[in-house]
Amino acid sequence: MDQAITAKIREFVHEREWERFHSPKNLVRALAGETGELLAEFQWVDEEASWSAREDGELRAHVSEEMADVAIYLNRLADVLQIDLDQAINAKLTLNTSRYPVGQSKGRATKYTSLKEDS
Template identity: 50%
Template structure:
C-alpha cells in the first residue's frame, strides 16, 4: 500500500496517463528509460558546479527552478514506474534503508564513503 501524499501523487500520475491514453506506452522498459533520461537532465544542471555552488543551487534564481523542475520529472517517472510494476515505494525504500543499516553500521561506516561489500 502506498502512503499519504505519495498515494495521492501516484493516483494523479496514473489518471494523467490514463486520460491521455498513454498507458499503452508506459511499459516498465519505457518508463525506466524515461526516468534515466530525466536523471541525466538533473545531472546536467549540476555538471560544472563547484561543491559549494551545488550546495546552494536552490537559492540561485535561475538554476533553482530548473533543478526543482527536473526533480519533479524524476519523481513523476519513478512513481509511474513503481505503480506500473506494483511496487510500494515507501516499503521498497524502508526495506533498502534497513538493509543498508545492517551493512553500514555506524561503527563501520561513520565518516567514510567507502563501499562495504555485501
C-alpha cells in the same frame, strides 16, 4: 508514496491514453533521461557552487522541475510494476543499516563491501 500523487499521475496518463507507452522498459529509459537532465544542471560546477541550488532562484527552479520529473517517472514505474515504493525504501534502509554500521561507516564514503577491510 503519497497515494493522491500516484492517482494524479495515473489520471494524467489515462486522460492522454499513454498507458500503452508505459512499459517498464520505456519508463526506465525515461527515468534515466530525466536523471540525466537533473545531472546536467550540476555538470560543470564545483562542489561549492552546487550548493547554490538552495538559494539561486533560477537554478533552484530548474533543479526542482527536473527532480519532479524523476519522481514522477519513478512513481509511475512503481505503480506499473505494483511495487509499494514506501515499503521498498524501508526495506532498503533496513538492509543499508546492516551493511553500513555506524561504527565502521561514520564519516566515510566507503562501499559496504570494503568496510571491514578498511577498518
